[in-house]
Amino acid sequence: EVKPPVAVAIGPFAAGAGRRAVIAGPCAVESPEQVLRIAKAVARAGATALRGGVFKPRTSPYAFQGHGLEGLRWLRAAGDSVGLPIVTEVMAPAQVEPLARLADVLQIGARNSQNFDLLREAGGAGRPVLLKRGFGTTVEEWLASAEYVLAAGCRDLILCERGIRTFERTTRGTLDLGGMLAARSLTSLPLIVDPSHAAGRRDLVVPLARAAWGAGADGLIVEVHDTPEAALSDGAQALLPADLEALCDEIGVLPGEDGSVERVRTAIDAVDREISALVSRRLELCRRVAGAKRRLGRPIRDEAREATVKARFAEALGGSVPETGAERLADALIGLGLHAEGWPGAGAPEGPDA
Amino acid sequence: EVKPPVAVAIGPFAAGAGRRAVIAGPCAVESPEQVLRIAKAVARAGATALRGGVFKPRTSPYAFQGHGLEGLRWLRAAGDSVGLPIVTEVMAPAQVEPLARLADVLQIGARNSQNFDLLREAGGAGRPVLLKRGFGTTVEEWLASAEYVLAAGCRDLILCERGIRTFERTTRGTLDLGGMLAARSLTSLPLIVDPSHAAGRRDLVVPLARAAWGAGADGLIVEVHDTPEAALSDGAQALLPADLEALCDEIGVLPGEDGSVERVRTAIDAVDREISALVSRRLELCRRVAGAKRRLGRPIRDEAREATVKARFAEALGGSVPETGAERLADALIGLGLHAEGWPGAGAPEGPDA
């Protein structure tokens, strides 16, 4: 018996039960300047949390291992500066306590998805936990790992699908949205998606993010860098700040509260493009409904239907919108529709309700 | 060097270069009545082609193998009756010629994705071909198989991702949208997605279809049955007609030309729900832009901006819409926006253009 979905909220950031989050930031915290620059870009785009690694799980011991607790202080400062909570990965039980002191969310990475002592330790730290699925673990095992975190007392657990290992070689992993959806039927916890590690290449991150959004993910976690060619890790899969902005506008994540007039107008333009496309589709439907009416000898205008449409808009737009405003919008749409249906009076300035 | 995307068109059905198709129908053609009933439902929902198997590639030789050429005649009659082209699978070189005589599109199934003689034979039949990726083949091999079809003379080839074999067991396959996107960067051919075989379970088909849509697939191929519990094959993954209808409305595939008034109104209602949501998001953005303006001491109203917004709506809605209609819509949105921004005159009946 799966309970209703729950939301996990951390400051302005929430995921689950209809709330959808975007966590973004560099793979690794490289310097105070780097993380602050990227934090600003991330906030401007509309992300609701800042990610950044300070302890890096690297395949090779000779690769850059992260700036540790010093890096954490840079990340904290950057998050505070832009007003975003911070998410960072914990790799070992001994790191839990110092990280939990400064980080808002403790991330458990894919390689540690069955590091049970770490799961227990992180689950007992009094901080929300973001648990990635291992690239070699099943959905069933992923949810069992979540039980370790919950059993340790964690109340705010977010699960993250990030691609599994398969034979396919054009991408780094294979994003398992079906597995995420199967998990959805087994847990009430929020489920977010990491398209960056699944793709391993920048050009596929945005379309995979859109796919995850289409599948109903409760959020995204993406890697962003402003000079990816110089990144200390995973530069090939990092989005540029502009990519993130476009993605946020497209999936309907609002830009940061402190955004510039121009930034917000870009977002409004994206909305207007979508409204226009929907209105065009609506008009094509009106032409079809007119055909059906003619076949049946039914009149084109149907005032009862118009009233229903208006009432729905009034209800959907809700209390904060003046009633006359909602009605004018519905009238405008109905007027366009009548014109598309070929009703002779349609499109005149006075509209259908004249 | 990848050429620009091409569209493959078959009657009303087209996929690629911005056109998006929905191919739907039963896994197997079971009887003249069954396929006609489902064809009607499929057309009503808005699908642009009817699929149905008459030669069934079954793992076991003792399972139902399809009704063969007799089934093909039933499928053809059903397609003609509802005005949809038909898509059916060809399993062997010797079937190509008789199937090509009646079918609009020849499908090559996943198990035959490297049956090179069949690829050549089907490619030379003068019919469009729909080539599924094998569940064990790489993107590179899939595109190499496509070369066999093209080299045999086929001009209209559609590629279909349908899930690959992985260790995950909650789903039948793992839908590889990343692989589809990687293929996108390597070919100009249309790429569609089969969420039914990837999921293997009805409850995940619609969200995976949405994911594929989000990823930019040029179309979908889905299995539909009106009594799936009695289906001769793959009933567990078949959508019900009502599921297909809801999916088409949601992804913006228009219902069939001959749809009833009620069917089309359902589609209009879906559009109106989306418009309402976008308008709400627009108003939230207006509130944010107002904050930015106040911080900067800029006035709330900006008539140059309003003119830009209006001009964009006029352009986006295009020639078939009366200019006054587009302007009334833009005015309604701008008026709501001004109210959200706290402009004192907003929301009054006369609106911003008073």
Place this chain on the structure above:
Amino acid sequence: EVKPPVAVAIGPFAAGAGRRAVIAGPCAVESPEQVLRIAKAVARAGATALRGGVFKPRTSPYAFQGHGLEGLRWLRAAGDSVGLPIVTEVMAPAQVEPLARLADVLQIGARNSQNFDLLREAGGAGRPVLLKRGFGTTVEEWLASAEYVLAAGCRDLILCERGIRTFERTTRGTLDLGGMLAARSLTSLPLIVDPSHAAGRRDLVVPLARAAWGAGADGLIVEVHDTPEAALSDGAQALLPADLEALCDEIGVLPGEDGSVERVRTAIDAVDREISALVSRRLELCRRVAGAKRRLGRPIRDEAREATVKARFAEALGGSVPETGAERLADALIGLGLHAEGWPGAGAPEGPDA
């Protein structure tokens, strides 16, 4: 209920029920000279059948596709010349009849493991069939494909594991010996192994072949080429003739009946090395048994035990060996053992039976 294992015999070649076969030859038949040269090497090594492809399933339509029926005649001539049956792949139903006229065994390749029409056609051709497992198919599906061949009337079916697709990239495939063993518990058909395609690299073919032998495979099919760097396909995984010879000696496949004195002596030397190693191990065991006897105060010599050992050798070596010969061998071993156990009289020329 699994029936007892059955053997499939084709001329000198048999696999199953205790008989173990080695099928070897070039990936592709390239010329009459090439296939004859390799056939001689293969026969000399001890392989019991000659393989060679004349219709090649190549990923790309622009790669070498095989010499077809002309190549088949070269293969047949080479096989006849060295007295070996020939195995060749059939890729399409229309090839079955002409191939079956000349080939002793029809091979179905991995890519066609679920090409059901081909399975049926090949199963009805009156020739033994060698069915490879698809690289993306489960053991269950492999056995279901076998049912297609059997249902078409084939009485002599051999199954072949050749590696499956996994995430691992150091090898071409992952040889699934566990899957072969699982199949063993589900079928009475012979199960052979193709280490060449599983490895994809020459240096791993021999140790994987030994592994397959250790797992109890009923045979091997390996690719051999005398100038692999010039091979038209799959040269990187071809064994050299000398590798095959060493492998045959090591796994105990006898060299060809017509082998030279030197070739057979090489094989005898390999046997003698193994006997020596076993005798050394036997002596170490004798030293241990002596320790146990001393701990218990039991005498070193135990004539009842010696009689048992002798009787076993006599029985194991069977009727074709003169009784005195078997006894002399047992005496020699027992004498060495007594010496190892520290029995004072041991090792003297007259032996234990003095």
Place this chain on the structure above:
Amino acid sequence: EVKPPVAVAIGPFAAGAGRRAVIAGPCAVESPEQVLRIAKAVARAGATALRGGVFKPRTSPYAFQGHGLEGLRWLRAAGDSVGLPIVTEVMAPAQVEPLARLADVLQIGARNSQNFDLLREAGGAGRPVLLKRGFGTTVEEWLASAEYVLAAGCRDLILCERGIRTFERTTRGTLDLGGMLAARSLTSLPLIVDPSHAAGRRDLVVPLARAAWGAGADGLIVEVHDTPEAALSDGAQALLPADLEALCDEIGVLPGEDGSVERVRTAIDAVDREISALVSRRLELCRRVAGAKRRLGRPIRDEAREATVKARFAEALGGSVPETGAERLADALIGLGLHAEGWPGAGAPEGPDA
């Protein structure tokens, strides 16, 4: 540049550079009695180390988690009692120090194969480490994980392949012997194999162990239980003590030094069966060589060759065997061979050298 293979030795236990080990014991240490009983069986069979888990990495937090340090003391006592070193898994950095105090070898399990802090901690503990490959990690990553252990100062590192995750479902994992062999070409460290976790079912453990032996593994680690149906974990894949004994005899691992007379004789019997089979094969080869000699008109007896054979046996059996004993053995074999070759004087009591 791969250095020559190295051996890792711990008491009587060694793996690598020609030494081959068998580590055996229960999945979990369940009680002092259980582990002692199984330790005795394991020693009797011939295993060179005792394994047993006291901290158990279980998928679910609600499953049995092991008896911890108390269990370790039971394991230590059992090992001491039978004279075997002990191997146990360490799951967290904090466990390294207490486990290293009592355990001879620290095992890192598959789920922790990329738990880099644990790798570093275990590598610095001054104990040999046994590092399992993760079921979702590549050979390249496995070797990179090994670098973490080595970089922390470990001089005695053993690598263990234990099966990877694939789509195949008849077995728990897919034993990747090809991957082990690929690793062999990249590292000088000993490579052992765990057939128990790869198979997940008892009936396949022994044949997979034989396969690993055939592939040249430097050792095996297998789970053994005397009442597997009552085991607290993984009972389905545990060998019975008698299975282990038969396996050790078959692969030539000597029984424990303290074995009973009967136990050692069972091992001798296994050797004698193999010698008999080799002698039979030798005689078949002699018949072939005789055919070749007759074709060429060469005499059957060839005293130079006989001298070579004798010299080889003398050399192979080495210094601890009296020369006359080695000669008698060679004479017995040569005599049998001459009889097989049809030489008239063969088989007479006085032998060939009479």
